[in-house]
Amino acid sequence: MANAFSTDANASGKSYSSFMPYSPPALVAGLVQHELVAGPTQLTILRIVDETGSASLGDIAEGLGDHPDPTGAVLVMVDLEILVIDYTDVIDQHSVVRRAPETPGPVDAEAEARRPSTFGCESLEVNSISTTTSDAALPTGIEQLATSPLVPTVVVAAGEARRGLGKLSALNRPGIYALIGERQVYVGASASVGTRVASGQQPIGDIKHIVVITDTNDTLCDEDARAAERMLFARIEATRAFAVMNELPMGAAIDAQRYSELDGFLGRACLALRHHGVMFTHGAARAVLSGPRQEAGRVAPLRPFNEMPDGTCMELCFDNGLVALAARQSDNRWIVLEGSDIRIETAASANSSVRFLRSAWLHAGLLELSADGRSFVTTRDLVFSSGSGAAQFCVGSKGRTRDSWVAIDPDGGIDPATPALIAA
DNA sequence: CTGGTACTGTCCCAGATATA
DNA sequence: TATATCTGGGACAGTACCAG
Numbered sequence: 460m461a462n463a464f465s466t467d468a469n470a471s472g473k474s475y476s477s478f479m480p481y482s483p484p485a486l487v488a489g490l491v492q493h494e495l496v497a498g499p500t501q502l503t504i505l506r507i508v509d510e511t512g513s514a515s516l517g518d519i520a521e522g523l524g525d526h527p528d529p530t531g532a533v534l535v536m537v538d539l540e541i542l543v544i545d546y547t548d549v550i551d552q553h554s555v556v557r558r559a560p561e562t563p564g565p566v567d568a569e570a571e572a573r574r575p576s577t578f579g580c581e582s583l584e585v586n587s588i589s590t591t592t593s594d595a596a597l598p599t600g601i602e603q604l605a606t607s608p609l610v611p612t613v614v615v616a617a618g619e620a621r622r623g624l625g626k627l628s629a630l631n632r633p634g635i636y637a638l639i640g641e642r643q644v645y646v647g648a649s650a651s652v653g654t655r656v657a658s659g660q661q662p663i664g665d666i667k668h669i670v671v672i673t674d675t676n677d678t679l680c681d682e683d684a685r686a687a688e689r690m691l692f693a694r695i696e697a698t699r700a701f702a703v704m705n706e707l708p709m710g711a712a713i714d715a716q717r718y719s720e721l722d723g724f725l726g727r728a729c730l731a732l733r734h735h736g737v738m739f740t741h742g743a744a745r746a747v748l749s750g751p752r753q754e755a756g757r758v759a760p761l762r763p764f765n766e767m768p769d770g771t772c773m774e775l776c777f778d779n780g781l782v783a784l785a786a787r788q789s790d791n792r793w794i795v796l797e798g799s800d801i802r803i804e805t806a807a808s809a810n811s812s813v814r815f816l817r818s819a820w821l822h823a824g825l826l827e828l829s830a831d832g833r834s835f836v837t838t839r840d841l842v843f844s845s846g847s848g849a850a851q852f853c854v855g856s857k858g859r860t861r862d863s864w865v866a867i868d869p870d871g872g873i874d875p876a877t878p879a880l881i882a883a
Numbered sequence: 884c885t886g887g888t889a890c891t892g893t894c895c896c897a898g899a900t901a902t903a
Numbered sequence: 904t905a906t907a908t909c910t911g912g913g914a915c916a917g918t919a920c921c922a923g
Contacts, residue, residue: 812890847891856912
C-alpha cells in the first residue's frame with residue numbers, strides 16, 4: 460500500500476487523489492479519461508445527481524450496479540471539479556454529492572475545508588493554515604499554497620534566571636519547556652508557559668539550562684502544546700543523551716495534519732538548539748530536523764511475515780468485519796500485529812492517547828489506509844502496555860477491555876463450529 | 884499537601900441482530 | 904412476537920502522578 464500514497468509530481472493538487480492507486484484523471488472534450496469513469500459511468504452518475512440536484516454516495520453506488528469502485532469514480536469526478544461532495548467526518552454512503560458550481564467564483568471555504576486533504580485525515584481543521592497573498596491577486600491558473608503559520612520562538616535561560624521567565628509577556632502563551640540538568644531533562648507544557656516555568660517546582664535539581672519554545676505567531680493552542688510536549692519528550696528520549704525525568708506525557712487529540720505541522724515546528728526548534736550547542740548536538744543535523752520515527756519502544760522488532768510472534772495470539776473482531784490480531788507476551792506487553800485493522804473514526808469517549816497515536820502513526824507511516832478504504836492497517840508490529848489500551852486503540856473507543864481479545868489457534872486450526880456449519 | 888487529570892478496568896445501558 | 908445475545912458507547916472507581 461505504501462506506494463499508493465504517492466506525493467510525487469504527478470499527484471494532483473486535489474490531495475485525496477493521492478490515495479487512489481490509479482493514474483491521474485483528465486477531462487477531454489467533456490469526457491472523463493480515467494479507468495474508473497467510462498462514458499456510461501459518467502452519464503449515469505450525472506443523471507442520478509441531476510434527478511434531484513444531489514444524491515447520496517449510497518444512491519450512486521446502487522445506481523452504478525456492479526461498478527467495481529463507485530466511490531472512486533465519484534472522487535475522480537470531484538477531483539476534476541465536476542462534482543463536489545459534502546460530508547461531516549468521513550466519507551460514507553450518506554455523503555451528499557452534487558454538481559460543482561460552473562464558474563470558479565468565490566471559493567466556498569467551508570466546503571473546501573471539508574474536502575479530504577491527506578489520506579485518512581478526514582475532517583482536518585484548516586484553521587491552522589494561512590495564506591499571505593489573496594488568491595484574487597493572482598492571475599488565473601496560479602495558486603499560492605497555504606503553509607503552516609507555526610514559527611518557533613526558542614528562549615534559553617540559565618537555571619538561576621528561571622524566575623525571570625515569568626516576567627516575559629511573550630512567554631505568557633501556550634508553549635512547551637525543558638528543564639535541563641547535567642544528564643537529565645524534565646519536559647513540560649503549559650497554557651502560559653513562562654509563568655509555569657517560573658513558579659513550578661518540578662522534581663529536578665541542578666538545572667543548568669531552561670528551554671522554552673512558543674509560537675512566534677501565537678497560533679499554538681493549549682492542545683497543540685500538550686501534543687508537542689509528548690513529541691518533544693520523544694525527541695529528547697531518542698537522543699539518549701539525557702534521561703527524561705517525567706513519565707510519557709499523554710499528548711492531546713490532534714489531527715494528522717496538525718501533527719505534521721507540529722513536527723516541523725519542533726524540528727526547527729531542535730535545530731536552533733543544536734546550532735547553539737544546547738541540545739541535539741550529536742548525530743546528523745538531518746536526523747535532528749526529522750526527529751525519531753516513533754516513540755522509543757513502540758515498534759516491535761521486525762518479524763518475517765511467516766514467523767509467529769512470541770506470546771499468545773489473540774483476535775479482536777469489531778465494526779462488522781474489521782479484525783485486529785495481537786500477541787499477548789505478558790500482562791503489560793501486547794503486540795498489535797502488522798496488518799491489523801484499525802477503525803478510522805474515533806468515538807467521542809476515546810481518550811486523547813487513542814487520537815494522538817492515530818495521528819502520530821499516520822505521520823510516521825505506521826498506519827495506512829486499507830485497500831478498501833474501510834479502515835487503517837498497521838504496517839508494523841506495534842507495542843502496547845495493556846490489552847485494553849491495545850483494544851481501545853484498534854476500535855477507537857472505550858468499552859473494550861483485555862477480555863475483548865479472543866485467543867486463536869496459531870496453527871490455523873478450524874473453528875469448533877465448522878463441522879456443524881459444513882453439515883448444515 | 885492537595886486538587887486535577889489521565890489511564891485502566893469494570894459495570895451498565897441501549898440498540899441491533901439472531902433465535903426460539 | 905418474545906427473548907437472548909452481541910456490540911458500541913458512557914459512567915464510574917481505583918490508581919498514579921503532575922501541577923500549583
